Amino acid sequence: MTLVSRWLVHLRHLRELALTHWLAAFCLAALAFGVQAIPTASTPKQPAEAHWVASWAVAPLDFREMAASPSGPSYSLPGGNDLRGQTLRQQLELSLDGERIRIRFSNRFGKTPLRIAAASAARGTGADAFSPASLRMLRFGGRTSLTIAPGADAWSDGVDLPVQAGQTVVVSAFFDRATPFSTVSMPESGTTWVAAGNAVTAAKLKNPTPMVLNQIMTGLDVLTTKPVRTVVAFGDSITAGTSEGTFGAYPDMLATRLRDTQPAGQDIAVLNAGIGGNRLLTDGIGPSGLSRFELDALRQSGVTHAIVLMGTNDIGRTVFARVPGAELTPRDWPTAERLTEGLQQLIKQARAKGVKVLLGTVPPFKNTPYWNGANEALREAVNRWIRGRQDVDGVIDFDAALRDPADPQALNPLFDSGDHLHPNKAGHAAMAAAVDLRELME
Structure with missing residues (x-):
């Protein structure tokens, strides 16, 4: 082998050795800094992180304060101020589009635990009616029922239900235990009815009674990446x-x-x-x-x-x-x-x-x-x-x-x-x- 040939082989070995050291150094740096991959022109752009945004909400009140006013008796139902054995249904008018929603229930002014035995949400079709095809049963931490401590609020799990701004969502809740009126909101915040029995899946309530005050439901969020x-x-x-x-x-x-x-x-x-x-x-x-x-x-x-x-x-x-x-x-x-x-x-x-x-x-x-x-x-x-x-x-x-x-x-x-x-x-x-x-x- 000539002197020139030996020199070229030595130079090639040096380049390979340098490349090996550079790759090793890069891998160590990648591990140190948590690098996952080198971005390339073909790497797809990641979607923005999804987050919950309020699309409807109300400011709740203590029912006892409302009942103490001169017009208090008009806030009572014929059977008294107890929702036990009845389904509460409320219309919520949205201000945002969304593909997935969650509902907030409140016991902010309650003095005893609030138990919701079953609940649902659906797109409204007018008054207390909703589209049966849009019915979604609500869950709470994977469970079908929910108990909210006095003074607390709780969100349902998210549920897939495409909605649009200006559209109404009908939320229904059934109560199987004593549920005295406690956390309410003023009537301009929506329209509410009550009917006997568990009717959370009924597309229209049977013999519903309109309520002067809204109850318990205080917020609806939509999930969005916008x-x-x-x-x-x-x-x-x-x-x-x-x-x-x-x-x-x-x-x-x-x-x-x-x-x-x-x-x-x-x-x-x-x-x-x-x-x-x-x-x-x-x-x-x-x-x-x-x-x-x-x-x-x-x-x-x-x-x-x-x-x-x-x-x-x-x-x-x-x-x-x-x-x-x-x-x-x-x-x-x-x-x-x-x-x-x-x-x-x-x-x-x-x-x-x-x-x-x-x-x-x-x-x-x-x-x-x-x-x-x-x-x-x-x-x-x-x-x-x-x-x-x-x-x-x-x-x-x-x-x-x-x-x-x-x-x-x-x-x-x-x-x-x-x-x-x-x-x-x-x-x-x-x-x-x-x-x-x-x-x-x-």
Whole structure:
């Protein structure tokens, strides 16, 4: 072998040895850093991670508080306030599409364990009826029944059921043990019936009795891989809508507006967490806004934005503060400073969760029992503070949208439901139109 030949063979051995060392080093690095494979042009793109997002939700109430009101007896069923031996059925109207759903059941205000013996979900076809082909039996950790401890909520397992925004899902639950009314929600949040026996698989209930209050069911999530913005409208009856649903609610109209205007692939859910008569600072009809904001807004699945409109009932309460038995202590008196401090606390809570906040100004209420000169001054002071906020993600001037141009302290007659406090359907449409949609896309 010539000297040149020996040199070429030696060079080849050196290259092979270097390549061997390089491959060994790469494999060690791959093991150290958890490398699975080298990406190539032919490697398929992995789908986005599926996650649960709220498509429908309500703010629950304690039935005992509702029953203690002057209209309490109207909340009772002929057989008493016990669901034992009966099937409860409720319509839920969705704000998001999905292929898979789960249902939240609540015993938040219950004093005893809540047992659901059987439950189902299906696509609604009107009133209490559903499509038999869409019926899905619900399970809970693989079981057909569920017991929820007092003060707790529980989700069903996910079930495959394709649904679309604006569509209704009918959820049914049968109770085989004593089930006193405890955790309820206001009637504008859905439509509910009760019927004798286990009818969770019946496409239509036999001799159903309509219920004035909704019961136990407080949320429906859809599973999605899309990036969804979830907006919680948080407030009192001006957010919730009227008790009969006659005048609608601005969150529903906002959801429709978003569906009609947003480009394909930009899904936004709007949830209504309003409670009629609710106050920001103190308990009354429902827990105070300060105490329920975490549960009713910030813990909704996938929440990204909160629209806060509160203060009307706090301000109006001062009119009745000196009625015997209803006196307010100095600590409870709703001053502008206390109201704005309360709103600031909500902002702080949301910021800590990474949720964006849009504050709504308090609408006018002249010519109502709530109104007097001092209360008007208080409302205007709170609104000045809201309009001047630089630490929120947006301000929605509901006051400007609803007030009478000829008398800015009063509701526009075109938007007045008749009580000079609650907007009518046109008023709720004006509220929905006052929301800058760009602020919900950020």
